[in-house]
Structure formats: structure tokens, C-alpha cells
Amino acid sequence: MDSTAERLTKFGLSETEAQTYLAVLESGTATVADVGAATDISTGYVYDLVESLAERGLLVVDDHRTPTQVRAIDPEAAIEAMTEELNDIESDLAERYTDTERDYPAIELVRARQTLYQRLEALIEGAEEEIFMMVPAPVAERLTEPLTRARERGVFIALLLGGDDIEAIEHASDAASVVRTWNYPVESLVVVDNVAAVTSDSSLLRGEHRENDYGLVLEQSPKTGGAIASQWFNFxxxxxxxxxxxxxxxxxxxxxxxxAVFVVSKYADRDLEVTAHLYPGQDAESITGPVVEVKQGLLEPVSYDFPVQNTLTLAxxxxxxxxxxxxxxxxxxSAKALTVREREN
Structure with missing residues (x-):
């Protein structure tokens, strides 16, 4: 079958309808007998096919002339008619569609640089709470626009930038909440909302990858995300x-x-009160009290007892x-969210 005819069948035409339509399209105007001869389809069957194509808005049948003449609609108008039909189908399907979140881990092995950047951009655009990222500075610079949009909608972003590309570091730094640098080469670790994570050979993102380099994208995987976040904090x-x-x-x-730990640390010179909104299964839905102590490693000066520690002590x-x-x-x-305010005197 002709490749164009095969593609037309994907839009609902039968193989014989596609052949008939192309035959008329090529001749401009033809009799039913001419179409039958060109397609090796019986004249009686061609009449049925022509009527079907006319109903689809692809052909015009002039049966006031003898013999009956068939004329093709301009392809642009024909495609527009097919598009309208697809839009109608989309609307019908949308009314029936129930959106559900994936409730199981998704694991994807990525070997193409562009694909990995697309996955990172999608995760960043979908971030709601926090992004922790360790990448070479030029990689973060390429992701500056989605990172900036995330920060502007209230996402907390911590960037650890590897290498000594000063210009790239300056550009990327404008997109984050807090930035650290490390002069040594780094592999890439990214954690989004503690449920999605990416780990990759950084050479892949720099476009210098070898045959066996790859990136691993994990979604809906809190345990793995937590493990990668712990590794990230060590770096x-x-x-x-x-x-x-x-x-x-x-x-x-x-x-x-x-x-919230970042905010409390920034306002270390103020008398603060925190309401901790707790995860289910604890002895309260929330607790409120003044801040007594902060153990953290997000900002200087750090006060943790171990690198992954971020703890608030409340009275x-x-x-x-x-x-x-x-x-x-x-x-x-264990708190899922915190509200921070100044204490009233």
C-alpha cells in the first residue's frame, strides 16, 4: 500500500477509501469508471466509496452530469475538516476522562541528552515544594528558566554547582533560593518534592557522554528520592x-x-513561633510553639550534628x-508543612 494511503488509514479511512481518494486527488476530476480503472476496484463499489468520502468532506459528487463526475476537495480544506472531526472526538473523550495520579514508582533509563533535559524540565515545572539539585554549573544554567519559574511560584530551590565556570555559576545562582559551589567535577543528583529523582552521568548532560553513560529517572518513589536526598546533603x-x-x-x-527551616534560619534574630502541620498517625494534627533551637545544614552558619539533619525544637x-x-x-x-510567624509581645 502507498505510504500516503497507509497514513490516511490512521485517520479512519479504510484502505480502499484511501486509494479512491488519492486517485481522485491526482486526476482532479474523474468519472466513477476512471476511478475504478485507476484503483482496480469495481465500479459498483467505487460508488459506495465515493459517497462515503463525500460524507467526510473529502470529495464532491456531481451526479447531475452523465457520466457522474467526482471532484476532489482542496487538500487544505480536507485536512481542516478532518481536524474538526478529531477535535470533536477529543472533546467527547475529555468529558469521559478521569485524571488519576500514578500510585506506583516509574523508572526510566535515559541515554539521550535531549530526552534527559526534557525529563528534568518537566519535573521542575511540576515541582510544588522543593528542588535539590547537584549538577555542573553549565547544566543548571541551561535549566535557569524553569528553575526561575519554580522559585517564583514559591518552590524552595537549593543548588550545588560543580566546576569553575564563573559565568554559568552567576547565571544559575539567580534562579535558586540558596547556592553552594564545589570546584570539583560532580555527577548529577536531582530530587523534586522528595518523590521524584534523577541521577545521571554528568557527561551525558554536558554532551560529552560515552556509549555506556545514562540517566535514571524515578517518579512516585519516595524511598528512593529520600535516599538520593541524603546523598545530596552529604555533597x-x-x-x-x-x-x-x-x-x-x-x-x-x-x-x-x-x-521553613531556611526561613527560620534567615530570621534567627527574631522571636519566632511555628505551627507544625503533622503527618497522620501521630498524637496530634498540629503543634504550635516558639522556636527554641534549629539544627540545620542548608545555610551558613550550619548547626547540624550530622549533614542530613534539619530539626526544629519547639516549646x-x-x-x-x-x-x-x-x-x-x-x-x-514528622511535619509535612510549617507556618512561621513572629511571636506577639
């Missing part, structure tokens, strides 16, 4: 802070846990309790 501790943005104006409502009902983020296991409580 983060080795970097040197070069930039950080001003915190949001207080009160700051329902921040992601580590974003609640006369007792000091510790609060951690998703997956907290050494703290008293």
Missing part, C-alpha cells in the same frame, strides 16, 4: 555557600519543612519537642 556539606535569597515576609503559611505545653520533615525518625514529630 552539599562539602560545598561553599555563595548566595541566598531574602526569605518571604512573615507570616509564611504552610511552607515545606526544609523551606510546646511546657516541654521541648523536636520536629523533623518527611521520614523523620530521630525527632519526636
Amino acid at each position: 552539599w556539606a562539602a560545598g561553599e555557600e555563595i548566595a541566598s535569597v531574602e526569605p518571604p515576609v512573615l507570616p509564611a503559611e504552610r511552607l515545606s519543612f526544609r523551606h 510546646v505545653d511546657g516541654e521541648e519537642v523536636t520536629v523533623g520533615g518527611p521520614g523523620a525518625f530521630v525527632e519526636d514529630y
Whole structure:
């Protein structure tokens, strides 16, 4: 079958309809007998096919002339008619479609540079709370636009930039909440909202990849995302802070846990109160109290006991309790969001 005819069948035409339409298209105007001879289809069957194509808006049948003449519609108008039909189908399908989030991990092995950048951009555009990224500075520079949009919608972004490309570091730094640099080459680790992660040979993203280099993209995988985040914090501790943005104006409502730790650390000279909105299964939905102590490694000066530690100590009902983020296991409580405000005198 002709390749064009085969493509037409993907839009709902039968093989014989496609052959008939192309035969008329090539002749401009033809009799039914001419079409039958050109396609080796019986004249009686050609009548049926022509009527079907006329109903689709692809042909015009002039049966006032003898013998009956068949004329092709201009291809642009024909495609427009087919597009309208597809749009109608799309509307019908959209009314029936129920959107559901994937509830199982998705794992993708990526070997193409452009594809990996597309996956990273999609994850960044979909971020709601936080992005932790360790990449060579030129890679982050290429992702500056989606990172900037994410930060502007309130996403907390921590960048660890590898290498000594000063210009790339300066450009990328404008897109993040806090930035550190490390002069050594780095592999790429990216964690988004603690449920999606990318790990890759950085040579792949730089366009210098070897045959066996690849990137691994994981979605809906909190355990893996948490493990990669822990690895990221170990590298983060080795970097040197070069930039950080001003915190949001207080009160700051329902921040992601580590974003809130960043805000509390920025306002270290103020008397702050925090409401921790807790994950289900604990002895309260939320707790509120003044900040007693912060253990963190996001900003200088760091105050952690170990690199991955981000802990707030609050005074609640006369007792000091510790609060951690998703997956907290050494703290008293695990919070999914925090509200930070200044205490009233």
C-alpha cells in the first residue's frame, strides 16, 4: 500500500477509501469508471466509496452530469475538516476522562541528552515544594528558566554547582533560593518534592557522554528520592555557600519543612513561633510553639550534628519537642508543612 494511503488509514479511512481518494486527488476530476480503472476496484463499489468520502468532506459528487463526475476537495480544506472531526472526538473523550495520579514508582533509563533535559524540565515545572539539585554549573544554567519559574511560584530551590565556570555559576545562582559551589567535577543528583529523582552521568548532560553513560529517572518513589536526598546533603556539606535569597515576609503559611527551616534560619534574630502541620498517625494534627533551637545544614552558619539533619525544637505545653520533615525518625514529630510567624509581645 502507498505510504500516503497507509497514513490516511490512521485517520479512519479504510484502505480502499484511501486509494479512491488519492486517485481522485491526482486526476482532479474523474468519472466513477476512471476511478475504478485507476484503483482496480469495481465500479459498483467505487460508488459506495465515493459517497462515503463525500460524507467526510473529502470529495464532491456531481451526479447531475452523465457520466457522474467526482471532484476532489482542496487538500487544505480536507485536512481542516478532518481536524474538526478529531477535535470533536477529543472533546467527547475529555468529558469521559478521569485524571488519576500514578500510585506506583516509574523508572526510566535515559541515554539521550535531549530526552534527559526534557525529563528534568518537566519535573521542575511540576515541582510544588522543593528542588535539590547537584549538577555542573553549565547544566543548571541551561535549566535557569524553569528553575526561575519554580522559585517564583514559591518552590524552595537549593543548588550545588560543580566546576569553575564563573559565568554559568552567576547565571544559575539567580534562579535558586540558596547556592553552594564545589570546584570539583560532580555527577548529577536531582530530587523534586522528595518523590521524584534523577541521577545521571554528568557527561551525558554536558554532551560529552560515552556509549555506556545514562540517566535514571524515578517518579512516585519516595524511598528512593529520600535516599538520593541524603546523598545530596552529604555533597552539599562539602560545598561553599555563595548566595541566598531574602526569605518571604512573615507570616509564611504552610511552607515545606526544609523551606521553613531556611526561613527560620534567615530570621534567627527574631522571636519566632511555628505551627507544625503533622503527618497522620501521630498524637496530634498540629503543634504550635516558639522556636527554641534549629539544627540545620542548608545555610551558613550550619548547626547540624550530622549533614542530613534539619530539626526544629519547639516549646510546646511546657516541654521541648523536636520536629523533623518527611521520614523523620530521630525527632519526636514528622511535619509535612510549617507556618512561621513572629511571636506577639
